[in-house]
Amino acid sequence: MIRTRFRPIAVAIAAAATVLSLSGTAAASGATTASEVSGATSARAATPVPTGKAALTRNPIYKTGQFDFTECKELDRRPDDVESYKIYLDHLLDCLNLSWAEEFRQAGLSFAKPKVRFITSAVKTGCGKYPAPYAAGIYCQADKTMWILIYKQQLADPSEFELFQVIAHEYGHYVQDRVGILRATDKLAPHFGTAKFYSLNRRVELQAECFSGAFIGSIWHSLGRDQFDWDDLLDYKYGDKWHGTRKSIVYWLKRGWNGNGPSVCDTFTAPASKVA
Numbered sequence: 001m002i003r004t005r006f007r008p009i010a011v012a013i014a015a016a017a018t019v020l021s022l023s024g025t026a027a028a029s030g031a032t033t034a035s036e037v038s039g040a041t042s043a044r045a046a047t048p049v050p051t052g053k054a055a056l057t058r059n060p061i062y063k064t065g066q067f068d069f070t071e072c073k074e075l076d077r078r079p080d081d082v083e084s085y086k087i088y089l090d091h092l093l094d095c096l097n098l099s100w101a102e103e104f105r106q107a108g109l110s111f112a113k114p115k116v117r118f119i120t121s122a123v124k125t126g127c128g129k130y131p132a133p134y135a136a137g138i139y140c141q142a143d144k145t146m147w148i149l150i151y152k153q154q155l156a157d158p159s160e161f162e163l164f165q166v167i168a169h170e171y172g173h174y175v176q177d178r179v180g181i182l183r184a185t186d187k188l189a190p191h192f193g194t195a196k197f198y199s200l201n202r203r204v205e206l207q208a209e210c211f212s213g214a215f216i217g218s219i220w221h222s223l224g225r226d227q228f229d230w231d232d233l234l235d236y237k238y239g240d241k242w243h244g245t246r247k248s249i250v251y252w253l254k255r256g257w258n259g260n261g262p263s264v265c266d267t268f269t270a271p272a273s274k275v276a
């Protein structure tokens with residue numbers, strides 16, 4: 001399945017891609033977990049990756065504290081200089097890795113850095129051709145890679161803030177994958193009717209928004225940005241049935257921002273009204 005953050009101009013693409021992955025990945029996942037736990041030399045994992053409903057509602061990642069690393073500088077970018085944008089994003093990625101590695105440690109779950117590709121066109125991914133121009137970023141479960149699209153308007157404006165949130169959001173999907181949340185939702189999805197299915201997907205997407213808000217909130221004071229940048233980001237949000245209403249998206253972004261950690265981001269036990 002592809003997990004995306006769509007650009008405002010876009011509405012759903014991916015509903016069709018949903019039910020593909022199931023039994024194969026589920027069977028393989030047990031083996032992955034076991035080897036990660038037993039063979040873990042770099043990152044000790046005392047806690048097995050949860051499965052089923054427990055992965056969604058009692059995930060150990062919800063029991064961790066606020067993000068510990070609260071400093072993250074934004075490096076300078078130059079207009080239309082893709083390389084400077086990649087360096088900028090790589091640095092944000094370092095910050096995300098530091099912050100999330102500590103949360104995984106607190107949760108007792110093993111951590112590894114995600115694979116990431118920064119692209120400027122619709123390249124081929126492990127989930128098919130990148131859905132440009134509709135997606136600002138995707139997380140592809142098949143290749144375990146975050147694909148971040150740097151597009152023309154962003155290249156023209158080196159002070160833009162959208163890319164920051166895109167990478168934090170896609171990182172959120174990577175976290176969901178590592179802590180068993182995506183696997184659990186993949187197993188539930190085929191048993192759900194259309195309405196419940198969309199609701200489940202919105203809980204996944206809104207949680208990634210919350211994770212991104214929590215990260216951004218935790219390092220905000222170190223960025224030297226104006227409140228306007230954050231307000232502007234919220235203003236720019238559009239909803240759809242796949243990602244939630246604008247109101248829901250803003251709610252979870254702010255909730256993450258104020259909570260500074262993943263403990264406030266359990267969208268799976270939230271009332272339906274909060275994930276509309």
Ligand SMILES: [Zn+2]
Nearest residue numbers: 003004005208
């Ligand atoms: Zn997403």
